[in-house]
Amino acid sequence: MEEIIQNTVKILIVDDKKENLLSLQVILSDQGYEFVEAHSGKDALRILLKDQNFAIILMDVQMPMMDGFETAELIRQSDKLKHVPIIFLTANMDTSDYIFKGYQAGAVDYMIKPLSPEILKAKVMVFADLHRKNLELRIKEEETKQLNTIISEANRELKEKYVEIEEFANELKLKNAELDAFAYVSSHDLQEPLRKIQTFTKLILDTENDNLPEGAKAKLGRILNSADRMRDLITSLLTFSRMSVKERIFERVTIESIIEEVRTMLDGSFDGKELVIETQLEGEINVIPFQFTQLFQNLISNSIKFSKPGLAPHIIISQKVVKGVDTGMERLEPQSAYSCITFQDNGIGFEPRHNEKIFGVFQKLHEKTAYEGTGIGLAIVKKIIENHNGIITAHGSPMKGCTFNIFIPH
The missing domain is CATH 3.30.565.10 (Histidine kinase-like ATPase, C-terminal domain)
Structure with missing residues (x-):
């Protein structure tokens, strides 16, 4: 990330004299900055309309047709450009009115010609570092924004899943309750016909015992045994259903x-x-x-x-x-x-x-x-x-x- 941020540090240098532009680049060349030249105020505005990603603007005050003050005022009127710091470079610092006019136009600093290379380097470095930190902050903010979007989406999906699970759980509880009720009622209702089977089978064995062949007695005995097993099964089902009661x-x-x-x-x-x-x-x-x-x-x-x-x-x-x-x-x-x-x-x-x-x-x-x-x-x-x-x-x-x-x- 630091390498990317370093490569984005661009400086716009504005001066109508080519030798002054060259002089600025020579002084700052060892810092690894990227320079964009503008030969007039209008030229600078045209460049800034296409690209607003500048760490600093170094601008001469005295230029023909549109001086540095007017150019700075127009730059400050743009929401996308008003954050870019401007340092005026001038040989005229005679009166306080002149200085005030520069700050009023939007400059953050003045440097008097002839320029001190060390002071120029130091001032540009401050704004370059500030630009890097601001860019890094914007990147972090964007990453945070994207992360928050992902988290919000995940939370939304989680809430939807929770609602689905809750609905499924409630439906499952209802189905289980219905199943328990069905098992209880079914088992309970089965006992009455089962009792009749046992009662009438025993009655036949007791009253007709002497008249029944041995084969018939054996079959009736098997009916009673099966009925007993069915009774035990029904009792167990009732017990199982009873274990599901809410109380x-x-x-x-x-x-x-x-x-x-x-x-x-x-x-x-x-x-x-x-x-x-x-x-x-x-x-x-x-x-x-x-x-x-x-x-x-x-x-x-x-x-x-x-x-x-x-x-x-x-x-x-x-x-x-x-x-x-x-x-x-x-x-x-x-x-x-x-x-x-x-x-x-x-x-x-x-x-x-x-x-x-x-x-x-x-x-x-x-x-x-x-x-x-x-x-x-x-x-x-x-x-x-x-x-x-x-x-x-x-x-x-x-x-x-x-x-x-x-x-x-x-």
């Missing part, structure tokens, strides 16, 4: 109280398996109680269902407070405190490649005939954690159990 009241509770409630709810459903739950807990957690009760009910039920044959289910539940930065998880706020809950069992586990897949709706990692279930349980667990603005991860290993790590704001 979420948080309370500070202990995990022990939740586990005790879940034990009571699951009492009698252990299939003769002796359940061991070991806890390593610190203080309270801030949760929606009924949702976290559902969460632990699903996790514990999973551990019982997928326990190793002949081995009692052993569950270890631990909880501590950690900072987001200490978890190594980018999705957590580094300086925020989180309740870290770890749920570990000694069951059959699963392949590590299923660590993410396991939370999908209707996802089953085992044959349908091997383990009963709807495939919604862990999807409900993940939904509950999302309702708490938290994160859950799963880590499994075949025949070595699985571990769930839960992080929720403390």
Whole structure:
């Protein structure tokens, strides 16, 4: 940029005598300036109409037809030229009126002939440096203007994108609400015809048992089993929809109280398996109680269902407070405190490649005939954690159990 600015330093020298023009160029030749000659006032005005980019004008006062004063006055009348400094060169400095007339015409300085080369160089250098700085300032202003234009355009586009995202988010919320409502209503409405299927099938088996052939009894039994599975699926769908309700009241509770409630709810459903739950807990957690009760009910039920044959289910539940930065998880706020809950069992586990897949709706990692279930349980667990603005991860290993790590704001 400095090189460009240096090359733009031009000086207009105005004198009707060629030897004076040559003398000025000789004195200033070692400064690297570009000179433009004008042999009269009219000649100078004609040049300035085409090019206004001059650092300074060195002009003789006494010229025929149009002297330096008149030329300077006409230059000062132009908005594009009035900023260019003019130094008068003259041999007549007899009276103060003469000096005043020069300044009134628009000069910034006078130099008396014969000229002092050193003084002339110094004065021209001052105005040349000023010109460079002004030019550099204009370039910076233009760059700033262009940058501001780019920023304004970027901000405008950003606002438009934000509005689009906000509209999309609102539309998505509406669609999710409609989907949840549809799932709830559909599941609820499905229960009535399902109850009738179960009721009438049982009635046929009870009242016509002696008259039915064994094949018919077996088929009716299969109908009842299918109806039971459908009932479980509908119940799970209703539970999943229930997890999306907006009314979420948080309370500070202990995990022990939740586990005790879940034990009571699951009492009698252990299939003769002796359940061991070991806890390593610190203080309270801030949760929606009924949702976290559902969460632990699903996790514990999973551990019982997928326990190793002949081995009692052993569950270890631990909880501590950690900072987001200490978890190594980018999705957590580094300086925020989180309740870290770890749920570990000694069951059959699963392949590590299923660590993410396991939370999908209707996802089953085992044959349908091997383990009963709807495939919604862990999807409900993940939904509950999302309702708490938290994160859950799963880590499994075949025949070595699985571990769930839960992080929720403390």
